[in-house]
Amino acid sequence: MLAATAISQSAADPLSGLVLRDVPVPHPKPGWSRVRVVASSLNMHDLWTLRGVGHPPERLPIVLGCDAAGYDDDGNEVVVHPVLGDPDAGGGDETLDPNRALLSEQHDGAFAEYLTVPTRNLVPKPAWLSFDEAACLPVAWGTAYRMLFTQARITAGDRVLVQGAGGGVASAAIRLAVAAGAVVYATSRSEAKRAEALTWGVRAALAPGERLPERVDVVIETVGEATWSHSLKSLRRGGTVVIAGATSGANPPADLARIFYLQGRVLGSTGCTRGELVALLRLMEATGVRPVIDRALPLTDIHKGFQLMIDGGLTGKLVIHPSDPQS
Known part of the structure; x- marks a missing residue:
């Protein structure tokens, strides 16, 4: 073969x-x-x-x-x-x-x-x-599901920022967060990808580093160095950054003062469990998201x-x- x-x-x-x-x-x-x-x-x-x-x-x-x-x-x-x-x-x-x-x-x-x-x-x-x-589904959508629902535990009405809208995990996170009733913001260097993200239901699609209309409860981070500072600055007090990748580099400045002063949480995440993959399928059936x-x-x-x-x-x-x- x-x-x-x-x-x-x-x-x-x-x-x-x-x-x-x-x-x-x-x-x-x-x-x-x-x-x-x-x-x-x-x-x-x-x-x-x-x-x-x-x-x-x-x-x-x-x-x-x-x-x-x-x-x-x-x-x-x-x-x-x-x-x-x-x-x-x-x-x-x-x-x-x-x-x-x-x-x-x-x-x-x-x-x-x-x-x-x-x-x-x-x-x-x-x-x-x-x-x-x-x-x-298994890698990209499973990873996004675990980031959103197991690690960040988002609920309807939460404000979520997804960095790098065109990627497989990021596009999955956008679709799943919107389906769950979250208010979602997305970033991308590409104007075409920002326009595409708007069709997926995001409230606003912005250029990297652009200031959001409001601070968010959760940031979904897979880009790394290029977006890390923006991720921390976009987070509300007590908010959560979930990171499952670093395509632009894995050694950003930590900005520890911002993290401890605002009591932010930084959580690592990987691929999903078998049970989470099954739960993802149930969510997709219930919401129609694809x-x-x-x-x-x-x-x-x-x-x-x-x-x-x-x-x-x-x-x-x-x-x-x-x-x-x-x-």
């Missing part, structure tokens, strides 16, 4: 280490299941692997791709929960298992026609959700997809079809 595989890493030329090549069809070990992948989607995590960030070179080669939706060997439609971990080792939360791994970190990922995962990682795909939509999909590409065009991500040319998620979705 054809697979998109990372064979080397380069910060300057990450796509030089991405190759399409034939690999054997995997066979599940006891307690695992095989999935025929109908749809996957790109994540920044895939790009970080190719750049050598957070992924040791001794784990190469490895098939990339953290998200998957498809069929198990019994023909059931499934969504793959991408965190491979033991809930018992994490106090009931597999994301806190010290030995947890995201799909494609220690085990071949979803940019291939087939993959194998622990059977507990399979979640039934609802009939009302397409495979392309389902493939957008993922923002920029476009879908065949696996053979995956280099083009990565380049669009590198260039900042995506709004929402880019779906990858490892095989013909009609087959």
